[in-house]
Amino acid sequence: MRTPLMAGNWKMNKTVDEAVAMVNELKDLVADAEDVDVAICAPAVDLYAMNEVVGDTNIDLGAQNMYYKESGAYTAELSPSMIKSVGCKYAIIGHSERREIFGETDELLNLKLKTAFANDIVPILCIGEKLSEREAGTHFDRVKFQLAANLSGVEADDVKNMVLAYEPLWAIGTGKTATPEQAEEIIKFIRETVEEMYDADTAEAVRIQYGGSVKPHNVKEIMAQPNIDGALVGGASLEAESFSKIVKFK
Ligand SMILES: O=C[C@H](O)COP(=O)(O)O
Numbered sequence: 001m002r003t004p005l006m007a008g009n010w011k012m013n014k015t016v017d018e019a020v021a022m023v024n025e026l027k028d029l030v031a032d033a034e035d036v037d038v039a040i041c042a043p044a045v046d047l048y049a050m051n052e053v054v055g056d057t058n059i060d061l062g063a064q065n066m067y068y069k070e071s072g073a074y075t076a077e078l079s080p081s082m083i084k085s086v087g088c089k090y091a092i093i094g095h096s097e098r099r100e101i102f103g104e105t106d107e108l109l110n111l112k113l114k115t116a117f118a119n120d121i122v123p124i125l126c127i128g129e130k131l132s133e134r135e136a137g138t139h140f141d142r143v144k145f146q147l148a149a150n151l152s153g154v155e156a157d158d159v160k161n162m163v164l165a166y167e168p169l170w171a172i173g174t175g176k177t178a179t180p181e182q183a184e185e186i187i188k189f190i191r192e193t194v195e196e197m198y199d200a201d202t203a204e205a206v207r208i209q210y211g212g213s214v215k216p217h218n219v220k221e222i223m224a225q226p227n228i229d230g231a232l233v234g235g236a237s238l239e240a241e242s243f244s245k246i247v248k249f250k
Contacts, residue, residue, distance in 0.1 A: 002207050004223065004230035005163055006247045007039040007124060008237025009064060009092060009211075010046075019046035020053055022240050027057040029244035037230070038247050040237070041092050041124070044078055051087030062090030062124065065098060068108070068115040080119035091116055092232075093123045094150060096169050106149035113150060117158040124163040124232065125150055126211070127190070131170035139168070139186060144193050156198045160205035165232040166190060171212025173234060177222075183210045184225035191227055216245035223249050 014022065019042055030038055041062035042050055050061060067077035083091060093116065094109040109125070116123040127146040129139035143166065151159065166187050171178050178186075187208050195203035210222055211232030222228055237243045 002205070002229045003035060003037055005037040005039065005124075005207055005209060006230050006233065006243075006249075007041060007062060007090065007163075007165075007209070008233050008243050009041045009095070010043060010237060011064070011097070011234060012043060013238055014043065014046060016046050016049050019043075020049050022238075023050050023053045023059065025240035026244060027054065027059055029240055030058060030247045033058065033244075033247050036247060036249075039090050041090060044083075044086075047083070047086035047088065054087070060089040061087045062092060063088045064092050064095065066091040066093070066112060066116065066121065068111040080115055080121055084119065084121065088121065090122045090124055090163070092165075093125050094146075095126045096128060096167060096172065100169070106146065109150050110152050110154075113154060113162075117154070117162075122162060124165050124209070126165045126167050126232070128165075128167040128169055128212075131168075134168060134170060140189055143186060143190055147190065147193050147197065151197065156202045159194065159198055159202050163207045163209060163230075164190060164194075165209040165211050167211035167232060173213070175213050177213040177215075177218055178210070180218075180221045180225050180228075183222060184227055187225070187227045214246060216242050219246045219249040 039060040039062045041064050063083040070079050093112050098104045127143050129142040133139050133142045191203045207229040209230040209232045210228050214231040214233045215236045
């Protein structure tokens with residue numbers, strides 16, 4: 001049985017004071033959440049102070065990005081040990097904004113994934129198609145290609161412990177959610193592709209989230225789908241009240 005993961009991705013939002021205030025509020029609101037994992041992937045500058053607040057609560061922390069080298073002349077990048085030192089359990093790898101705006105390639109993301117596994121960081125690997133690909137009917141090919149390229153050389157045991165996030169680009173920040181049936185159809189396909197690439201046990205174990213305009217009012221029907229194991233939430237994770245409602249979707 002897979003435990004759902006509700007992860008907030010704050011993107012480039014919240015100063016340290018704002019971040020601390022929000023997790024202080026959130027920790028009380030989600031303290032009684034059962035059978036769900038909770039994470040906030042915050043801007044790097046916020047994580048140290050947030051880590052002091054989340055302590056032994058049920059909120060885990062994640063980074064929004066991570067480089068694949070341990071140290072060196074890589075201005076502005078964050079190493080795995082740096083993000084672990086501020087309490088990160090998770091790291092988002094390959095968010096579409098990193099791919100599209102910052103030109104991150106599938107090869108680079110493959111290196112980042114392998115580095116995450118080597119450092120006991122749970123990667124949340126984002127995959128998903130653009131609107132033009134959905135309209136052309138090539139969205140299945142797109143996610144299959146991303147899985148093959150990003151997971152190249154990755155062992156089954158690592159895949160079992162990672163998180164995949166299916167995020168159609170046309171649903172991110174647009175208020176336009178994939179219907180639960182659309183999300184289930186492609187997430188089921190992603191699980192079947194993992195089975196083809198690895199085996200049935202790996203496909204059964206890997207958690208696959210949906211991301212793209214998940215809100216308190218639509219989370220329940222999304223989570224009712226058998227293959228959807230949580231959500232990667234942008235806008236609605238910025239307010240403690242709305243994110244807590246998503247965490248406590250039942
Ligand atoms: O990482 C989160 C996704 O990009 C979804 O963002 P959104 O919930 O604001 O659409």
